[in-house]
Amino acid sequence: xxxxxxxxDEFGVAEVLQSILEDEGYRVVxxxxxxxxxxxxxxxxxxxxMLDYMMPIMDGTHTxxxxxxxxxxxxxxxxxxxxxxxxxxxxxxxxxNSFLRKPxxxxxxxxxxxxxxxxxx
Amino acid sequence: MNNKDTxxxxxxxxxxxxxxxxxxxxxxxxxxxxxxxxxxTPGAGKTILANQICFQHARQGKRALFVTLLAENHARMxxxxxxxxxxxxxxxxxxxxxxxxxxxxxxxxxxxxMDLLRREMRAHEATILILxxxxxxxxxSTSDREFRKFIHELQAHAATAGCCTxxxxxxxxxxxxxxxxxxxxxxxxxDVPYGKRRQRELEVRKFRGSSSLRGRHxxxxxxxxxxxxxxxxxxxxxNAGVESDRQISTGVEQLDRMTQGGLIADTSTLLLGASxxxxxxxxxxxxxxxxxxxPGLHFGFYESPQRLIANAQLLGIDLQSLVTAGxxxxxxxxxxxxxxxSLGNELIDAVRRRKVxxxxxxxxxxxxxxxxxxxRLGPFFAAVCNELRSLNVTTVCAVETDNLIxxxxxxxxxxxxxxxxxxxxxxxxxxxxxxxxxxSIMKIRGGGFDHSLREFDIxxxxxxxxxxxxxxxxxxxxxxxxxxxxxxxxPASSRAPIKxxxxxxxxxxxxxxxxx
Numbered sequence: 001x002x003x004x005x006x007x008x009d010e011f012g013v014a015e016v017l018q019s020i021l022e023d024e025g026y027r028v029v030x031x032x033x034x035x036x037x038x039x040x041x042x043x044x045x046x047x048x049x050m051l052d053y054m055m056p057i058m059d060g061t062h063t064x065x066x067x068x069x070x071x072x073x074x075x076x077x078x079x080x081x082x083x084x085x086x087x088x089x090x091x092x093x094x095x096x097n098s099f100l101r102k103p104x105x106x107x108x109x110x111x112x113x114x115x116x117x118x119x120x121x
Numbered sequence: 122m123n124n125k126d127t128x129x130x131x132x133x134x135x136x137x138x139x140x141x142x143x144x145x146x147x148x149x150x151x152x153x154x155x156x157x158x159x160x161x162t163p164g165a166g167k168t169i170l171a172n173q174i175c176f177q178h179a180r181q182g183k184r185a186l187f188v189t190l191l192a193e194n195h196a197r198m199x200x201x202x203x204x205x206x207x208x209x210x211x212x213x214x215x216x217x218x219x220x221x222x223x224x225x226x227x228x229x230x231x232x233x234x235m236d237l238l239r240r241e242m243r244a245h246e247a248t249i250l251i252l253x254x255x256x257x258x259x260x261x262s263t264s265d266r267e268f269r270k271f272i273h274e275l276q277a278h279a280a281t282a283g284c285c286t287x288x289x290x291x292x293x294x295x296x297x298x299x300x301x302x303x304x305x306x307x308x309x310x311x312d313v314p315y316g317k318r319r320q321r322e323l324e325v326r327k328f329r330g331s332s333s334l335r336g337r338h339x340x341x342x343x344x345x346x347x348x349x350x351x352x353x354x355x356x357x358x359x360n361a362g363v364e365s366d367r368q369i370s371t372g373v374e375q376l377d378r379m380t381q382g383g384l385i386a387d388t389s390t391l392l393l394g395a396s397x398x399x400x401x402x403x404x405x406x407x408x409x410x411x412x413x414x415x416p417g418l419h420f421g422f423y424e425s426p427q428r429l430i431a432n433a434q435l436l437g438i439d440l441q442s443l444v445t446a447g448x449x450x451x452x453x454x455x456x457x458x459x460x461x462x463s464l465g466n467e468l469i470d471a472v473r474r475r476k477v478x479x480x481x482x483x484x485x486x487x488x489x490x491x492x493x494x495x496x497r498l499g500p501f502f503a504a505v506c507n508e509l510r511s512l513n514v515t516t517v518c519a520v521e522t523d524n525l526i527x528x529x530x531x532x533x534x535x536x537x538x539x540x541x542x543x544x545x546x547x548x549x550x551x552x553x554x555x556x557x558x559x560x561s562i563m564k565i566r567g568g569g570f571d572h573s574l575r576e577f578d579i580x581x582x583x584x585x586x587x588x589x590x591x592x593x594x595x596x597x598x599x600x601x602x603x604x605x606x607x608x609x610x611x612p613a614s615s616r617a618p619i620k621x622x623x624x625x626x627x628x629x630x631x632x633x634x635x636x637x
Binding site for chain 2: 009010012032053055057059083084085092103104
């Protein structure tokens with residue numbers, strides 16, 4: 001089963017993503033900030049990371065940088081998520097594979113995940 | 122307001138909100154490092170207000186941190202904010218940063234929450250912190266004491282960091298709010314029903330370190346965010362100063378004679394009369410005297426500037442050339458649903474902008490229609506008149522009375538006679554089979570005046586004063602009759618026209634000649 005790590009501080013966002021993806025057959029693990037996400041990544045290697053741009057303690061930009069600098073994690077595809085448009089995010093953050101603008105529709109999430117992972121195995 | 126304004130009493134720096142009207146209510150803005158509660162029901166405008174303050178702060182290169190607790194999700198909130206002119210996505214995340222702390226509160230309690238706030242304040246170098254959803258903290262607290270401790274600790278961190286903190290809450294717990302005694306200020310936002318209409322109102326209930334404008338100030342939520350209209354009764358409190366003994370022309374020669382030289386400068390005059398009695402015409406004659414030295418303002422509700430100018434033209438009053446020369450401004454506020462305070466402030470702002478000396482308000486009913494309650498009108502009018510007096514404005518205000526004809530003259534505003542210095546009454550009276558316009562002076566404060574009742578006429582040549590009603594009885598009943606013992610009427614040649622430039626060869630109307 002393919003695993004997705006969802007990292008978002010906002011109540012409701014991670015829960016919604018978890019239910020959408022689990023209904024589709026993916027396994028989902030959540031974290032509420034970048035620091036917690038890196039701790040989780042020390043324990044397992046997901047197939048995909050969905051990462052919020054603005055978070056407390058460690059934001060998406062710094063978390064992504066840490067992931068890309070870690071040889072063991074660098075190849076994991078990352079979807080960056082934000083309420084801002086992508087142009088604004090790109091000013092400070094690069095290196096992600098896809099971008100998901102909030103608020104999102106379930107179908108958009110599933111299409112994006114499928115593009116990066118293929119159908120859930 | 123400069124962001125670096127410092128309160129001389131406290132030595133603390135002010136943080137201007139940039140919200141129109143609010144900084145005036147707060148007399149300069151919030152204080153750095155202070156903690157305020159903004160309380161209001163859902164939809165009252167708390168989140169918009171807080172975001173507006175954050176973006177204003179960010180535009181000055183300063184940083185704001187917006188923390189939500191089970192409030193609207195960030196994506197939705199930002200989608201709504203995008204419609205607002207103050208929103209600038211380019212300022213996010215560097216200058217305005219949004220985080221949610223609800224999970225931390227759920228998982229780590231108040232202590233975890235406090236650690237998060239402290240750390241994030243420092244990490245983002247925030248000098249404004251918004252905590253949207255204080256109620257969630259309150260609900261997580263196991264006791265009032267624990268909640269108070271949280272507020273107390275937050276105050277200490279905010280003060281140390283110099284971070285002005287706004288705690289947004291719906292305050293659904295009723296009237297007992299122990300935290301209100303602790304914070305530096307309390308602002309409430311309410312949506313108050315008045316009959317079938319509602320009005321948003323803001324009140325500063327507590328504000329440590331400075332005075333503020335007291336009472337409830339109306340506000341609107343527009344595409345520019347919140348716009349607060351400070352209540353004129355609290356805004357205009359200064360002493361009107363030394364009374365003038367200078368007189369200025371009413372624009373009507375005979376009326377100047379009746380007032381023994383014109384209206385005393387810097388006073389307010391009510392023109393009372395029924396619809397069609399000539400109030401607007403007299404007002405236009407008054408404004409005809411506008412000049413570079415005495416800039417005029419027509420503040421009206423009922424006629425568009427084009428129509429007003431055209432109507433004046435028909436009466437031989439040339440307002441257009443005064444407007445063109447910049448000596449007169451015509452402001453029109455159609456009588457749709459408006460906010461009284463906003464109208465009062467707009468009037469005073471227009472007066473200040475052009476240093477207006479001659480003001481005609483047409484008419485009082487426009488203000489009355491905007492008032493949320495009748496009781497406000499007296500104090501409101503007193504405050505506005507006082508400010509106009511202080512600004513050396515001579516004001517003439519048309520006030521429409523209910524009855525078209527008859528002896529009753531009910532004043533539409535309680536206590537109005539004590540507020541204004543002068544009152545001129547216009548009436549209709551039926552006399553010798555014709556409806557006639559009468560003018561009389563009821564009051565000129567501190568000055569003598571002609572107590573007689575005069576007939577006047579409005580025609581293509583403007584205003585004309587005719588005879589006094591010396592030969593008629595019961596004129597004020599509305600149904601005058603010829604006096605049995607009346608003396609012979611004065612010859613028509615003695616009747617002076619009231620326009621400044623008397624029309625040559627003018628005579629009394631044919632119907633009246635020789636019939637007295």
